[in-house]
Amino acid sequence: MRIAGIVINYRTPDLTIQVVNALREEMRTVAPFCIYLVDSASGDDSVLLLKQAAQRDGWQDEVALIEAPRNGGYGYGINQAVRRALALTNPPFYFYILNSDAFADRGSLARLVAFLDSHPEWGLAGSHIHGTDGTSQVAAFRFPSLLSEFESSAGVGLLTKLLRKYVVSLPVPQTDCEVDWISGTSMLIRRSTFEQAGLFDEGFFLYFEEVDFCRSARKAGLRSCFVADAPITHLGGASTGMMDTTRRMPAYWFDSRYRYFRKHHGVAYATGCDLARALGMVIWYVKERALGRPKTGRPHLLRDFLSASWTNFRKTKAG
Numbered sequence: 421m422r423i424a425g426i427v428i429n430y431r432t433p434d435l436t437i438q439v440v441n442a443l444r445e446e447m448r449t450v451a452p453f454c455i456y457l458v459d460s461a462s463g464d465d466s467v468l469l470l471k472q473a474a475q476r477d478g479w480q481d482e483v484a485l486i487e488a489p490r491n492g493g494y495g496y497g498i499n500q501a502v503r504r505a506l507a508l509t510n511p512p513f514y515f516y517i518l519n520s521d522a523f524a525d526r527g528s529l530a531r532l533v534a535f536l537d538s539h540p541e542w543g544l545a546g547s548h549i550h551g552t553d554g555t556s557q558v559a560a561f562r563f564p565s566l567l568s569e570f571e572s573s574a575g576v577g578l579l580t581k582l583l584r585k586y587v588v589s590l591p592v593p594q595t596d597c598e599v600d601w602i603s604g605t606s607m608l609i610r611r612s613t614f615e616q617a618g619l620f621d622e623g624f625f626l627y628f629e630e631v632d633f634c635r636s637a638r639k640a641g642l643r644s645c646f647v648a649d650a651p652i653t654h655l656g657g658a659s660t661g662m663m664d665t666t667r668r669m670p671a672y673w674f675d676s677r678y679r680y681f682r683k684h685h686g687v688a689y690a691t692g693c694d695l696a697r698a699l700g701m702v703i704w705y706v707k708e709r710a711l712g713r714p715k716t717g718r719p720h721l722l723r724d725f726l727s728a729s730w731t732n733f734r735k736t737k738a739g
Contacts, residue, residue, distance in 0.1 A: 423447060423533065424505045424512040425455035428497040429520050431462045433469040435655075436520040437477075443518060444482055446529040454512070455483045456501030461491040493672075494604070495620030495629040502619055506611070515614070517607040521655040522549075524606065528650040532608040535596065535647050543613040543642025544634070546602025547652040548592065557654060558589040559606075560599040560646040563635060564680070569693045573700030576707065599646045600638070604630035606652040616640040621683075628676040635684055669718050674728030687736050694729040701725065 425443050429436040440457055447453040459466050470485055488500050498517060505512050514533060518524065524547075532545050549559040562568070567586040571579055580587060590599060607630065617637040620629050634644045681690035701722045708716070 421452050421454060421505070421508065421510055421512040423450050423453045423514040423516055424501065425453065425516045425518060426458070426498055426501040427455060427518055427520050428458050428460055428494060429462065429466055429470065430460045430491065431464050431466060432520055433462075433464075433466040433473075436466075437470065437473040439518065439520050439523060440473075440479070440483060441477055442523050443529075444479075446524045446526070447482075447516075449527070449530040450514075450533045453482070454505070456486060456504060457483055458486045458488055458497045458500050460488050460493075460497045492622055493625035493629070495624050495633075496622040499619045499622060502614060506614070511611060513611055515609045515611065517604060517609070518652075519605045519654065522605050523653045525651040525653060528606075528652060529608075531650045532606075532647055535645070535650070536608060536610060539645070541643060542645045543617070543637045543640075544602070544607060544609040545645045545647050545650075546599075546608075547606035547650045548646070548648055549603060549605055549652045549654045552653060552655065556592045557656070558592070559603045560590040560593055560597075561601050561603075561631075562586070562588050562590065563600040563631065564588050564693075566689065566693050566696050570696040570700045573697045574703045575700075576703065593646050593648055596645060596647050596649075598643055600644065601631050601634035602644050602646060604633075605654050606650075613637055613640075613642050617642060623679055624676045625672040626670075626676065627673050628680045632680055632683065635680075665718055667718065668720055669724055671724075671728060674725060675732065678729070678732040682732075682736060687733075690736075691733060694725075694733075698722070698726060698729070 425447055427436060427440055440455060443455060457470065459470060467487055474483060486500050486504065488497055502515060516529060528547060536542055536545055546559060549557040551557060565586055567583050568588045571583040571586060572588065617640040621632050624632060678690055681693045
């Protein structure tokens with residue numbers, strides 16, 4: 421098999437069906453292929469609707485539906501498909517991960533594959549991502565650090581300027597270039613990258629799993645590249661609801677963030693990052709009050725962050 425596509429569904433069957441059908445057309449340009457469609461124990465009528473679509477739209481051997489035994493998170497779902505594909509007699513050379521709310525623009529996947537074909541030094545490649553209105557979305561990043569935690573939470577222009585070398589989100593590159601990590605919205609990975617860096621860490625339920633994977637790949641000597649001419653249309657937040665800033669930040673975001681820093685930098689550094697983010701958040705709140713601005717952002721964010729930080733720290737010390 422030349423390439424395996426991976427799409428994870430969680431309670432968005434109608435949109436997922438559209439994504440799979442569009443991806444089938446794109447993957448035919450780099451055939452032979454198979455799409456692994458993983459339902460993360462949605463608990464609704466997702467599986468029934470996906471099976472009906474398979475029969476109605478003629479998925480046949482092009483799409484393999486995997487019913488995960490539990491909702492173990494995004495990385496867990498990806499690994500369900502990767503393990504299935506790696507067990508084949510002729511496993512795929514590439515794995516293409518695409519969000520269930522994203523569509524590869526015409527020719528984009530073929531350009532990603534062509535890039536990795538001609539650049540064996542790269543372990544994985546990501547796409548230029550834009551919304552339905554054509555507006556570019558951030559898709560190229562630096563690894564987060566203690567100073568980036570302070571900068572991003574403080575939201576002060578002068579601090580951002582002084583700490584510009586530590587800002588996580590990079591301006592959208594106009595040419596192909598190496599970056600620390602790429603968005604998991606659209607990610608092409610060599611089979612050899614999984615073999616050398618390992619699979620996704622299933623300890624991350626949601627968020628930071630692609631940051632962690634790219635970091636593990638970097639440690640294995642494998643580089644990540646942003647490919648400028650491989651655009652993806654991304655709706656954003658369809659299954660997670662993270663785009664709704666009127667809702668409290670979910671607990672798994674705090675847990676994933678802390679796990680990342682602890683795993684790659686140790687407990688002391690992770691604790692320092694928590695203190696840096698908390699200080700930045702206090703500065704932001706004071707600034708907003710001083711300027712007389714109405715309350716914005718997620719409700720109870722500082723309180724939830726401090727609670728999660730203390731809980732994670734206690735778990736670490738106890739473990």
